[in-house]
Amino acid sequence: MRALGTTPVWTTGLGQVRTDITDDKDLKMLKRRLAGLVVAMVASMVLVLPTAANAATEYGSTSKWPWSGYWWPMLENGYNLYTNNGPLQKYDQYAGTTAQAWEKSNHYTKDSANSWWGHCHAWASAAILAPEPKAVTKNGINFTVNDVKGITTALYYEPTFTWLSGVRVDDANDTSSAAYKDIAPAWMDYLLRYYVRYYKYPFIMDLNANSEVWNFPVFAYNRTSTTLSDGREQVTNYVWYASPDYSVTGTRYKMKTYTYTLKAGTLGTWTGNSVNDHPDFAWVPTGKRVGSGTNPQVTEKNVEAITGLDV
């Protein structure tokens, strides 16, 4: 017997293999270990390959990405549509209207509990339906990119829309109702694949499962799925949406990761963090209208005259 001593070795899961082979016995031992290694590798591949073979990746993106703009909260933060030297004051200066005053009277809250109230739905609609406005000077008035996007957003406060799926959650303490659990994973999955991939058109989702409403235009996804042994599909979906940023041109975006399982004939089940972090409802804007909640002073004609765009 030779002591291993400082003899160089390499390690496998089967133990240590000596490199200083000198006799038949050692050679047989090495052959046996190598054969064991090959068997173990084949067994591992057999175990791993079926799962890999069932994994599928799919992506989609709209032909035009929605532009980023601000969500213009109702709670005063210095970045409101009614802020002095903001979008509507400049608009009034140009058009001789009182849009700023109307906004302050009707789209204003002092209640910090409503800090999330704002124009996310209007911006998201405009970002999909209207061309992106650029900074411009009209009649000596400098409209920044925020100003032109702000007045365009005001036009879309009450868009016409098609409701796609999900029941809106109104109770802040609700974490167990069907309304909280939806939008159903099967629906979100389908809408992404239909609208974004097939139709190449964005749609809007309220990305908060709870009672707060945060609408974002969704425009891309990357979906990986694996078929489980019981036939269910385990999905991880990365969903891209335009972010509501201030002083931004083009599309600045964010991404959320959703995980869920799908089974034929069911609405699917959220898994992991997505149980409590999933979209609440989905819709797509089809146009705009002037309702009781729309700033009547902001007109399409004036906004088009300022921006030079067909909004």
Added chain:
Amino acid sequence: MRTNASRVIVGIVVFAVALGGGLMLLHSSSSNSSKGKRDDGGHTATAPATSEIWKVGDSWIMKVRQDSGAITPSGDRSVATVPFHFEVVSAPSNATGAWHVHATQEGAEGPFAKGWNLWYVEKDDAMVLKRVSVGDEKPLEAELAAIVLGPQFPYEVRYDAPPKNGTVDAADLLKQSQLPPSSVPTGTAPSAMPPAAPN
């Protein structure tokens, strides 16, 4: 005996011939009757279809009530009736073909500005929506399009013929418990890659 046996055989043969002839006549009559029906259908196949439900050029307005409170964060109710204009554009060239109806929504923008094309087939004295397209897009089967193209279309699918000059509530048209279609349509062109993952 032979004579009697011969008579029995002749009788059986005559009976068999008579039975066969009768059956052939019955079959022939039945065939002629069926052919007559098919001929009727064949006759209409060469003429433009007509319907008691509508005719080419008919138009009507259906208003859909929408509450913006459904989507605004503040949830303040603001109900509007959004008019959808329908017009029967063309009749099919045969009874089994599809009627083309064009629908537009007042104030529609983007891809919806060109309206929707609807194809109906008459069945059991009613018009049943079969296919839908948005503007110039490729038509989709109505069951699929109904779910994703707007509340007015589930309405059209569920009811055999559209009401003329009616008003419906968008909320009533939703079928929240309905499962999405089991298959996703495949695009004709590959979709673009999503952007890089943001940091």
